[in-house]
Amino acid sequence: MQTETFSYNDEQFADLQMLRYRVDGFDRLSITRKKLIYYLSEAALTGRDILWDQNGKYNLRIRKTLETLYTDYPGDRDSKDFRALAVYLKRVWFANGIHHHYGCEKFKPEFSEAFFREAVRNVPADKLPLEEGQTAEELCELLAPVIFDPEVMPKRVNQANGDDLVRTSACNYYGDGVTQTEAETFYNAMKQEGDPHPVMYGMNSRLVKADGNLQEKVWKSGGLYGAAIDRIIYWLEKATGVAENGKQAEVLRKLIEFYRTGDLKTFDEYTILWVQETEAMVDFTNGFTETYGDPLGLKASWEGYANFKDLEATARTEKLSANAQWFEDHSPVDDRFKKAECRGVSAKVIKAAILGGDLYPASAIGINLPNSNWVRAEYGSKSVTIGNLTDAYNKAAHGNGFLQEFVIDDETLRLLDRYQDTCDDLHTDLHECLGHGSGKLLPGVDPDALKAYGATIEEARADLFGLYYLADAKLVELGLTPDAEAYKAQYYGYMMNGLLTQMVRIEPGRDIEEAHMRNRALIARWAYGHGREEGVTELVKRDGKTYVRIRDYERLRELFGLLLREIQRIKSEGDYEAARDLVERYGVKTDPALHAEILQRYRALHLSPYKGFINPVYTPVYDEQKEITDIRVEYGEAYDAQMLRYSRDYATLPYCNE
Structure with a gap:
């Protein structure tokens, strides 16, 4: 059941405007499809901490500290410093870290370091992200330079020509002391000349130095980010039980296998299956996907979302995909670079049901996957336009x-x-x-x-x-x-x-x-x-x-x-x-x-x-046998309430992931 009133425009602060998007048509879906969307939505929200840690090694500790100040600070909450802290936290929430989501520069706090230290000392210590034996003052000593010193971790992703892009980027894809030359040499050595089916080397790992030697810490069950990944697997297994068809169930099982093994060939197998499954109404992405957050374009940020097809609007994209070969043949590019045969091109307009990871709160409005060049060439790709997000943008701008x-x-x-x-x-x-x-x-x-x-x-x-x-x-x-x-x-x-x-x-x-x-x-x-x-x-x-x-x-x-x-x-x-x-x-x-x-x-x-967007809230309705009989969707949750709830309900990782 949807709320009676709805407004696309919501809270505005700093350089940001929060919007809401509708999920029209969800109430008309079958209960099986509703459950599938709900399970996939939970899987999309459960990986949230992974992205925060990928964006910066101190982000999870900073988020917990700021949220504790926001909810428990006993002093004057109408003071200039506290109001500035609230805006700073909202910006950090939006960016999934302390660097701007688009420009990548570190946010400049408008509250003082003295206020920050005083506030940390005056909130309950058991609500702070303290390691064993650590004091609130020691926590401040660790975090204050990261937050306040403009010379410390100034850019999440540095793209300046001539710089060592790894050492000058604050993203957490490379360990301390790793250089750009070392990283490029490490991954180039893995590549086999003439391999027609290369995996995307380095996609799902952090590259670190141990005893002077480079090694990968793979993101998988039992590995780095394992606690979050195990929880994602739980929801993907639930989704497998209500998959729309056998192919979709196979896709989900293969993704689970990848999460358990971290094997990049298994990931390619999953993407091939995912591209080939085009009949289901409900679809999703979940995993390590886009590489914009890595200055070398190798390592993939975590993202997830769930969606279902907009049948009426999809007629538009189906005309394009049906004529893909005509467009390829008539392109102005040199014939040497054209595909002789366009394979597996599918396109649809979708309605996002939930946004997660690197698609939340700021989201793309169109997506084309997979990113593997050889998979695209041999098996094709899936393209989506997210219709209810573009509709929200258009209505908000009117x-x-x-x-x-x-x-x-x-x-x-x-x-x-x-x-x-x-x-x-x-x-x-x-x-x-x-x-x-x-x-x-x-x-x-x-x-x-x-x-x-x-x-x-x-x-x-x-x-x-x-x-x-x-x-x-x-x-x-x-x-x-x-x-x-x-x-x-x-x-x-x-x-x-x-x-x-x-x-x-x-x-x-x-x-x-x-x-x-x-x-x-x-x-x-x-x-x-x-x-x-x-x-x-x-x-x-x-x-x-x-x-x-x-x-x-x-x-x-x-x-x-x-x-x-x-x-x-x-x-x-x-x-x-x-x-x-x-x-x-x-x-x-x-x-x-x-x-x-x-x-x-x-x-x-x-x-x-x-x-960016505030997500709708999905609430299961149960019968006496604890079976789900319906899923309610509501739109009224405030931005800060949603972020605090996500930090509470989807906290899957320790604050320090070395």
Whole structure:
């Protein structure tokens, strides 16, 4: 039963806005599917502590300490320091650690270190994360530099060209003293030349030094993070008992086997089974998935979510996947890099039922998996657009004044008003369903050849694929765009974002470091620069404000095609130097004066540049025999209440995981 009132917008603080998403249609599912979603949701929430520890070795201790101060501090809770501590904690919750979820820089507390130490001394010691024999003052000595000293662990993921990316990143994927060169050498030595089916080396482990030698601590049952993984296995076993079909049950059993063994070949076997299971209504991801949090792009953060298919909206993506070969054949890239046969491409629009790990509270709106290049080539991939999240974003943004401030004229505003939501969804579909699944590596090319630039190049490749085809008459023919003008809304919004408005997410004086932001800047700036003499795109100054004007949309499409051709070449050939040159030249730096202008205009709107979600709450209903007869879904839980409940109910790891 759902609550009677619902609002998409919720709490706003710092640079963040909390939203809610609906799970319409859940109440009409069978009890078996409801139970399956519930068990998968519990599995998705149970791995929470893993991500916190991956993001930084002190995060779990800091979270517990801050939460204890938040709930038990006996002093003036209306003081400036306490209110600042509350905001800091909410930011830490949102980021799953003390570094910004997007920019990766460490948060600067607005409360004093003296207040922090005084507060820790005055809360119950038995509620603090104290090791045996440790005092509250000793805990402060350990944590205070990590929280307050800007020189200690300043970046979670450092991508600065020329730095030792491992030693200068605060993420917890590598042990003390491990260098970038050592890590790269260690994993390169594992790779077998000519192996057609390489595993993703290092994906599920921490690389540490012991007695001067490098070794992996594998994340598995009985290994590192074992306590959390055993609990995840418990819920996956429950889900296996209510699987929709035999294939889905086999998928779940293989994932459990991987969690028990940590064997990466077993992981590949699981992903193949998962890709091939396309009939079930309910689906999920659970495990070590994306590598954006590792500066070397090797080790995967933990994430999980549960979902079910939006049957009506999926008709849109099925048209794309059914025509995957046509899109591949007509791509502007060199024929050497095209797939002769597109295998196993499946796509759907889904409704997220729960978000967990690295998908919570901030979530992707589209996902394409698996990440293994050879699995994708031989067995295909699954692509999803998360429809109820995009719907929540769209409804929350309605009438907030953003477009009126940054769009150049009323004619373009009308264009965006008419087409933007449709084209945004379709660009996500093209990006995930076909973009990531397109193209191929040349024989013998190392999938990790682009190193720290690999994620940006891959996201640019998928974005460009979507941009190029949004303007194609094939989409009108398929009934996916209403007419030949619709694509212009996406082109304008993309160029405006890449050239101007995404800078609201960056602090003054900082470079762009997040892979998706680098990708958007790279594409927009490259297209602007290469079309500048022709006047394809202009930056227009009016009354002290800068706007984007696009004069030639057709030529802009040609430029997107040219860049896609080069990006695919770089990916297919593993051309590291070309990747570095493109990213560093177009995707990293910002113009300080333009940046300051955009920030000033955005602040006047009182908007938050980042948004995330509060999950719904699922409650089983039992009969007298303790059998589940229904699952209720409710939406009213407050942000802080949800985070405190998760810390209580899903605390699976010790505070120190050496």
